[in-house]
Amino acid sequence: MPLTPAVTDLQQLKTHPAIAKLLAWNSAAVEGAKFDRDETTIYIERSWLREACVLLRDDPGCPFNFLSDVTCVDWFPSEPRFEVVYQLLSIPKKERVRLKVRLEGTAPAIDTVTSVWPAANYFEREVFDLFGIRFTGHPYLRRLLMPEDWEGYPLRKDYPVEGYR
Amino acid sequence: MILNMGPQHPSTHGVLRVILEIDGENVVRIMPDIGYLHTGIEKTCEAKFYQQVVPLTDRIDYLCPLTNNLCYVLAVEKLLGLEIPPKAQWMRVLLNELTRINSHLVWLGTHAMDIGALTVFLYCFREREDILRLFEAVSGQRMMTSYFRIGGLALEPPLGFFEQTRKFADRFPGKVDEYENLLTGNPIWMMRTKGVAKITAEDAIALGASGPTLRGSGVDFDLRRDIPYSGYENFKFKVPVSREGDVFARYMCRVQELRESIAIVQQALDGMPEGPIKADAPKIVLPDREKMKTQMEALIYHFKIITEGFAVPEGEVYQAVESPRGEMGYYVVSDGTPKPYRVHMRAACLANMQTLPKMCEGRLLADVIAAIGSIDIVLGEIDR
Numbered sequence: 138m139p140l141t142p143a144v145t146d147l148q149q150l151k152t153h154p155a156i157a158k159l160l161a162w163n164s165a166a167v168e169g170a171k172f173d174r175d176e177t178t179i180y181i182e183r184s185w186l187r188e189a190c191v192l193l194r195d196d197p198g199c200p201f202n203f204l205s206d207v208t209c210v211d212w213f214p215s216e217p218r219f220e221v222v223y224q225l226l227s228i229p230k231k232e233r234v235r236l237k238v239r240l241e242g243t244a245p246a247i248d249t250v251t252s253v254w255p256a257a258n259y260f261e262r263e264v265f266d267l268f269g270i271r272f273t274g275h276p277y278l279r280r281l282l283m284p285e286d287w288e289g290y291p292l293r294k295d296y297p298v299e300g301y302r
Numbered sequence: 303m304i305l306n307m308g309p310q311h312p313s314t315h316g317v318l319r320v321i322l323e324i325d326g327e328n329v330v331r332i333m334p335d336i337g338y339l340h341t342g343i344e345k346t347c348e349a350k351f352y353q354q355v356v357p358l359t360d361r362i363d364y365l366c367p368l369t370n371n372l373c374y375v376l377a378v379e380k381l382l383g384l385e386i387p388p389k390a391q392w393m394r395v396l397l398n399e400l401t402r403i404n405s406h407l408v409w410l411g412t413h414a415m416d417i418g419a420l421t422v423f424l425y426c427f428r429e430r431e432d433i434l435r436l437f438e439a440v441s442g443q444r445m446m447t448s449y450f451r452i453g454g455l456a457l458e459p460p461l462g463f464f465e466q467t468r469k470f471a472d473r474f475p476g477k478v479d480e481y482e483n484l485l486t487g488n489p490i491w492m493m494r495t496k497g498v499a500k501i502t503a504e505d506a507i508a509l510g511a512s513g514p515t516l517r518g519s520g521v522d523f524d525l526r527r528d529i530p531y532s533g534y535e536n537f538k539f540k541v542p543v544s545r546e547g548d549v550f551a552r553y554m555c556r557v558q559e560l561r562e563s564i565a566i567v568q569q570a571l572d573g574m575p576e577g578p579i580k581a582d583a584p585k586i587v588l589p590d591r592e593k594m595k596t597q598m599e600a601l602i603y604h605f606k607i608i609t610e611g612f613a614v615p616e617g618e619v620y621q622a623v624e625s626p627r628g629e630m631g632y633y634v635v636s637d638g639t640p641k642p643y644r645v646h647m648r649a650a651c652l653a654n655m656q657t658l659p660k661m662c663e664g665r666l667l668a669d670v671i672a673a674i675g676s677i678d679i680v681l682g683e684i685d686r
Binding site for chain 1: 336337340342344345346348349380381382383507508509510512521523528529615617618619620622629631633635643644646648652653655656685686
């Protein structure tokens with residue numbers, strides 16, 4: 138399938154059901170949207186994340202009841218540095234959507250979504266372990282893959298590939 | 303009493319450490335501790351060219367290496383906007399299903415061995431030898447094949463490969479009957495697995511379980527049929543679903559999947575199209591070896607692809623496939639350079655393992671072994 142250019146204009150995309158639902162609820166929560174390579178991405182403002190997730194999970198028209206993945210991308214040195222990415226899937230409607238939240242580089246913190254989808258438990262622990270992003274309200278925020286006494290956050294761009302040891 | 307089911311244990315299928323708080327024989331709390339196999343593959347991928355990441359992906363879920371290859375390669379092809387020729391797509395489906403059979407045979411052998419049925423292990427590995435020989439014929443490697451490349455396949459399948467595969471496909475359903483004869487109606491097996499480690503459909507969806515762990519609880523969802531990729535829409539197959547949500551239900555799901563997979567292999571062999579095995583993109587796909595030795599342009603393309611890589615347009619893609627364990631996804635972010643900016647692997651088992659506390663708390667210690675086996679974990683995928 139040859140590539141078509143990405144659509145980033147929120148006005149053009151507001152007919153997409155998930156985007157329309159979010160805009161109807163609270164247009165301040167949606168910072169932007171993108172439709173590229175047959176995938177929809179919605180940029181959510183940080184303080185509205187948990188409620189936006191509850192809205193998308195409980196939407197009767199297209200319930201996004203399955204959290205596929207929580208991960209993070211480090212855009213060092215540009216600010217906002219971190220982008221936390223949530224991949225959602227609606228099992229009844231077989232639709233996917235991606236939510237992104239931008240965080241600043243110093244003391245990045247965001248609400249946990251484990252109360253919305255318990256699946257986020259290990260995913261958020263991994264993001265904390267490898268990027269250093271705190272998830273406020275997480276039941277057990279400890280390092281998952283690295284040893285408990287490890288210092289530093291390995292997947293950040295200023296951490297060398299060979300490591301320090 | 304706190305008991306440590308340590309990282310070195312024959313029944314944890316890898317280096318999984320489970321901390322159990324038990325009261326007599328009953329499990330009060332269970333907490334998995336992972337990270338013993340963490341090798342930093344995601345960080346390594348950022349330092350390599352796109353085509354150099356393909357051998358790294360083999361080693362993530364080492365029981366189904368071709369499925370990992372497929373997922374990564376599909377993600378990058380989506381980023382590039384490449385059209386894959388039909389023969390490459392059908393070969394991918396054929397080998398993907400053989401890999402699924404391969405992985406389920408290991409699962410069946412080790413799961414049965416944990417519960418005590420030692421004979422099944424050797425029977426399963428006898429069939430696995432035949433499949434590994436097929437992989438060696440087609441790619442030169444038994445396990446870490448790296449046979450799927452960005453743009454198609456690495457090499458043409460050799461002469462005699464399809465005949466060998468057809469002979470295997472003809473005798474395999476009889477072998478599945480052998481395994482079922484030993485286990486399905488066996489009273490000891492049924493007592494050890496029926497009603498054990500149950501999980502409801504709502505809990506499974508909320509905890510992110512996928513694959514047979516989800517289908518064993520009654521949720522009819524399979525990525526091959528519902529969000530098809532790589533030509534799966536051309537194949538007819540049933541998706542086995544069980545209702546009860548216990549270890550026996552997941553066992554039945556996977557054994558039926560063995561039968562469905564071999565039926566897909568037969569369909570792929572019957573309808574295999576002719577044509578090229580690589581996409582028509584000289585800047586991305588390596589040229590034919592003979593052309594490289596005789597034509598100047600092919601030599602230049604070959605040199606440039608190997609030493610400088612190819613630039614991938616900016617963007618990001620999340621591609622998910624149905625691995626034997628569930629939804630395996632690759633999230634690839636590109637910033638316009640020949641090296642990926644971020645590659646993240648969504649491991650099916652990491653989410654499936656979150657169901658362990660729900661399944662095991664309040665049950666007997668021996669059921670923990672059955673539960674771990676029924677989720678079919680592979681630590682390479684969990685830890686990366």
